[in-house]
Amino acid sequence: GAVVSQHPSWVICKSGTSVKIECRSLDFQATTMFWYRQFPKQSLMLMATSNEGSKATYEQGVEKDKFLINHASLTLSTLTVTSAHPEDSSFYICSARDGESRYGYTFGSGTRLTVV
Amino acid sequence: KQEVTQIPAALSVPEGENLVLNCSFTDSAIYNLQWFRQDPGKGLTSLLLIQSSQREQTSGRLNASLDKSSGRSTLYIAASQPGDSATYLCAPTGNQFYFGTGTSLTVIP
Numbered sequence: 001g002a003v004v005s006q007h008p009s010w011v012i013c014k015s016g017t018s019v020k021i022e023c024r025s026l027d028f029q030a031t032t033m034f035w036y037r038q039f040p041k042q043s044l045m046l047m048a049t050s051n052e053g054s055k056a057t058y059e060q061g062v063e064k065d066k067f068l069i070n071h072a073s074l075t076l077s078t079l080t081v082t083s084a085h086p087e088d089s090s091f092y093i094c095s096a097r098d099g100e101s102r103y104g105y106t107f108g109s110g111t112r113l114t115v116v
Numbered sequence: 117k118q119e120v121t122q123i124p125a126a127l128s129v130p131e132g133e134n135l136v137l138n139c140s141f142t143d144s145a146i147y148n149l150q151w152f153r154q155d156p157g158k159g160l161t162s163l164l165l166i167q168s169s170q171r172e173q174t175s176g177r178l179n180a181s182l183d184k185s186s187g188r189s190t191l192y193i194a195a196s197q198p199g200d201s202a203t204y205l206c207a208p209t210g211n212q213f214y215f216g217t218g219t220s221l222t223v224i225p
Contacts (some may be wrong), residue, residue, distance in 0.1 A: 035213075044160075044205065044215040093160065107152075107160045 003027055004096050006108025013115055014082055017031030021079045021111045030096035031101035035067075038091040047092075050077045084115040118143045121222050122206060122216035129196055131225050137191040137219045139206035144184050146208045151180050154203045154218075162205075164191070196223045 005027040013019050013095055023033055033050040048058045048069050056069035066088075068080040077096075093110040118144045125199075131137055131140055148167045152160040164173045164180040166189070172181040179192040202222050206216040 046214060107162070110160075 004094065004108045006094050008111060009109060011114070012096055013113070015085055016083055018080055019084055019113060021081075021092055021094075021113075022098065022110050023077045023079070025075045025096045025106070028072075028096075030077070031074065032040075032097045033071060033077040034095040035069060035077075035079050036093045036095065037070045038093065042102045044093065047079075054079055061079040080114065084113070086115045089113055089115045117216075118205060118208060118210065118214045120214050120216035122219050124163060125217065125222045126222075128224060130223040131196060131198060133196050133223075134192070134194050135196055135221070137193070137204050137206075137221070139189040139216050141187045141189075141206075141208045141209075141216075145188050146184065146210050149180075149182050149189050149206060149208045151178075151189075152205045152215075154205060156202075157172060157216070158194060159189065160205070162177070193221075196221075198223045198225045 005024045005026055007022045011019055031052050035047045036044040036054060037047050038044045046059050047062045047067060048056045050056045050069045050071040052071045052074050063110040066082055070114050071077040090108055091112050096106055121140050123138045126130040146168055148165055151163045153163050154160050163178055164175055166173045166180055168184055172179060177194040180189060182189045183206045191204060193200060201221055202221045203218045205218045
């Protein structure tokens with residue numbers, strides 16, 4: 001079955017530094033990947049849609065310059081949290097859709113980011 | 117923009133009870149609808165996927181129904197167990213998908 005690998009699973013960083021999160025589709029080509037964020041006790045919120053070879057589409061209220069998304073290949077999308085602050089501490093999850101199928105999505109295992 | 121609401125927000129039941137989780141959505145132009153489970157601090161686990169042309173799907177003790185025209189889906193859990201304790205999310209899928217607010221389920225031994 002389709003597998004999405006997300007790395008790292010957790011990370012602690014200092015305020016002001018940048019953190020990169022990777023999302024890889026291991027056995028399929030993902031033309032579209034999605035990035036979600038979840039704050040404690042809240043539901044997942046879509047941050048942006050990442051399309052291979054083009055600029056990501058960000059949801060309203062999500063800062064493009066702060067959350068840099070790169071989808072340079074059909075199997076890899078990265079989310080970089082730049083100049084991280086404690087309020088960026090959250091759970092980030094990626095999801096990928098097989099380019100040839102509309103039948104479901106596969107999720108990464110998520111990344112717990114803590115900014116101190 | 118799709119708006120997805122799940123009721124109840126939290127539910128606590130004794131072990132063995134049958135229960136129903138509700139999901140409503142505003143945009144019926146969907147390809148499918150998925151139900152997910154999320155354990156604290158972990159990623160999502162897909163439970164059931166219902167295509168837009170289907171009315172229901174079953175997997176073990178889980179049964180999900182879909183009424184696309186009215187924008188509703190239900191997840192039925194039979195004979196609940198403590199291991200079912202988690203947050204359950206529904207996600208109607210169009211060109212993108214948006215998660216519901218989730219139902220936090222606690223099954224008491």
